[in-house]
Amino acid sequence: MADESRINISNAAEIVTARRQGRVLAVQLGFDGSELTVIATAISEIARNILEHAKDGEVIISRCNHRRKCGICVVARDSGPGIADIDQAMQYGYSTHKGLGIGLPGTKLLMDEFHIVSVVGQGTTVTMKKWRH
């Protein structure tokens, strides 16, 4: 497998594909059992947000390095409605769609790095990383 994979997200089956691909790359990078589940769950949450809140978009999974560290980088982007108040969206329990409101804050908790950029009317990009320890 190449060091980067792109998965279009426009239906639920593609969410499963995205987290499988994430698992495959994470195994190659040397992540172990419970970390693989952490990474797969984070990808699942963020891809699900694309499907639920923006209809479609893409997930890009790649290897990343920083100094001597090596890890996995996941970018999820869409051209959906965007998020007006990111602080509010990041709050545990906040949801505009009768969800649990756990996706964004939970994913931030699971990963080592988490950035979200969103412009109303233009879309949302989440970038997250997990380093191998």
Add this chain to the structure above:
Amino acid sequence: MQVPILKQGNYLIASVQSALSDDDLRLLRDDLSDRVGRFRSTGVIIDVTALDVIDSFATRTLQSVAQMLKLRGAYTVIVGIRPDVAFVMVQLGLTLADVGAALDLEEALEHLNRRSHKPNEYRTMRTGDPRGSARGGGAPSRPTLSGVNRRQDQDEKPRSGHASPRSLEHGR
């Protein structure tokens, strides 16, 4: 993909084979609800051993299936949540209220048998917020499955880079 459902005495056993889409879940819910009515089942076991991820969406839908079955007169036990999946669920603060948990089918059947003798006993155990009270202002403390906790206690060895759910729970 359809979820096979087996009838065993007063109980139904559904084995989830792969990640469930919204449609699969709707089908499962309607199927179970229909059969609970037809067979007068008092308990439903949902086997999720095959699930490598239980995220907020899966939790929400399993929860709604269980709540609906409760209204139809059947109690739901989830079986086979893997240790690492349970670990992530605890980290996320995902819980299943009014749902039993068991490690395997045998224990789930015991659980249901015990319940049918003591109908008011719920095995749901309450713990505090696993991530400490500083986070997520206003989030209520969430009940945690006793099965999940027990499994954590037995199987989960803290790994480098992760706090174990236990230390998260007690490290306030």
